[in-house]
Amino acid sequence: xxxxxxxxxxxxxLATGGTIAGSSGDPASSAQYQAATVPVSQLVQAVPAxxxxxxxxxxxxxxxxxxxxxxxxxxxxxxxxxxxSVQPDxxxxxxxxxxxxxxxxxxxxxxxxxCPVPVVITAAMRPATSLSADGPxxxxxxxxxxxxxxxxxxGVLVVLNQQxxxxxxxxxxxxxxxxxxxSPNTGPLGYVQDAYIRFTRMPARRDAEHxxxxxxxxxxxxxxxxxxxxxxxxxxxxxxDALVAAGVKGLVVAATGNGSIHETLAAALADAAGAGVAxxxxxxxxxxxxxxxxxxxxxxxxxxxxxxxxxxxxxxLLLLALAADxxxxxxxxxxxxxxxxx
Ligand code: ASP
Numbered sequence: 001x002x003x004x005x006x007x008x009x010x011x012x013x014l015a016t017g018g019t020i021a022g023s024s025g026d027p028a029s030s031a032q033y034q035a036a037t038v039p040v041s042q043l044v045q046a047v048p049a050x051x052x053x054x055x056x057x058x059x060x061x062x063x064x065x066x067x068x069x070x071x072x073x074x075x076x077x078x079x080x081x082x083x084x085s086v087q088p089d090x091x092x093x094x095x096x097x098x099x100x101x102x103x104x105x106x107x108x109x110x111x112x113x114x115c116p117v118p119v120v121i122t123a124a125m126r127p128a129t130s131l132s133a134d135g136p137x138x139x140x141x142x143x144x145x146x147x148x149x150x151x152x153x154x155g156v157l158v159v160l161n162q163q164x165x166x167x168x169x170x171x172x173x174x175x176x177x178x179x180x181x182x183s184p185n186t187g188p189l190g191y192v193q194d195a196y197i198r199f200t201r202m203p204a205r206r207d208a209e210h211x212x213x214x215x216x217x218x219x220x221x222x223x224x225x226x227x228x229x230x231x232x233x234x235x236x237x238x239x240x241d242a243l244v245a246a247g248v249k250g251l252v253v254a255a256t257g258n259g260s261i262h263e264t265l266a267a268a269l270a271d272a273a274g275a276g277v278a279x280x281x282x283x284x285x286x287x288x289x290x291x292x293x294x295x296x297x298x299x300x301x302x303x304x305x306x307x308x309x310x311x312x313x314x315x316x317l318l319l320l321a322l323a324a325d326x327x328x329x330x331x332x333x334x335x336x337x338x339x340x341x342x
Contacts, residue, residue, distance in 0.1 A: 066098025
C-alpha cells in the first residue's frame, strides 16, 4: 500500500468464478479453457493499476462456471452484498461473475438489494491467461465505477467492454465477442474511458410508494418451481402438462414475436393457468415490449405480459413474486401490476 493509498476509497471484490477467472494451457485460444480456476487474489494482483484507484479487498464467495448458477449461491451472494454494503468506509462492491447467467444474477440483485453503495458486476469473455484477455480492464473499470460517487443511487450496475449497463436491462447477446453485452431496449447508462466515467442517463427508478411492489423483494428461503417454455413451430404440450403434474407454480413463455403463442401451447398454458399456475408471456426475439391486449380474449386474459423483460429476467421476477405471495398464481390482474411496476 503506498503512502497516499489510505485516502483511497475502499472497494470489496466478491468473486464467484466465470471466464474472468478462467485459464487455458494455450494463450492463443480464447474458446478452449476452463472457467473458474484463478483465485480472486491473483486476478487483483494481475492489475497493479487498481492500487491507484481503490483500497481493494477480496472475498472468494464461490468458484463456479456461471452456467451452473443456483439459488443457494444467489442467497449467499445477496448476504455478502448486504453485509459489505453497510460496512463503514466501504465505497462500493464489485462482483466478478461468469457471463452466461450474469444477466439473471444482475436481475436478482437489482430486485433484492437496496444498494446503499454501488454494486457493480463484471466479467470477461476471454480467460485470464488469454492473449488480449478482457478481464483485467473490465475489473479495473468495474472498481473505478464502484468507487465513483457518480455511481451512487443507480442500483446494480454491469460494467464490461468500457460500458456501464443497468443490471435490470443488460443481456448477453453474443457467444464470444468481447462486446457481447447490450441493453437492447435502453442502451447503456454510460461509459468508462480510463479514469473518466460518464453516465449519460439515469436508470428507471421504482417509486415504491406508488407501486404495488416492495422496494426490495425478500430473498426467498424456499423457492417456488418456475420454469421457461418456448413457443415455436409445431410444439407439443407434453412438457407443460408434465410441469403442471410436477407442481410448477409459474411458467414464463418465450413466445414468438410480440408475445404470440402457438395454439397447442396456448391451450396447455390456459389449462395450467386455470389450475393456478402463473403464466407470463415474454418474447424470444431479444428486444421490445410484449403488448397487453386492450380487449384480451378469455384465454389471453389469463396470461401476464413480461413487458420488456426477456424470459430469463422475467423468470427471476416471477420466482421472487411467487415466493413472496403464492396467491399471485391465481390473480393475473395483480401479477400483471407487479410486472408493470418492475
Ligand atoms: N461459462 C462461463 C461462465 O459463465 C462463460 C463466461 O464467463 O464467459 O462462467
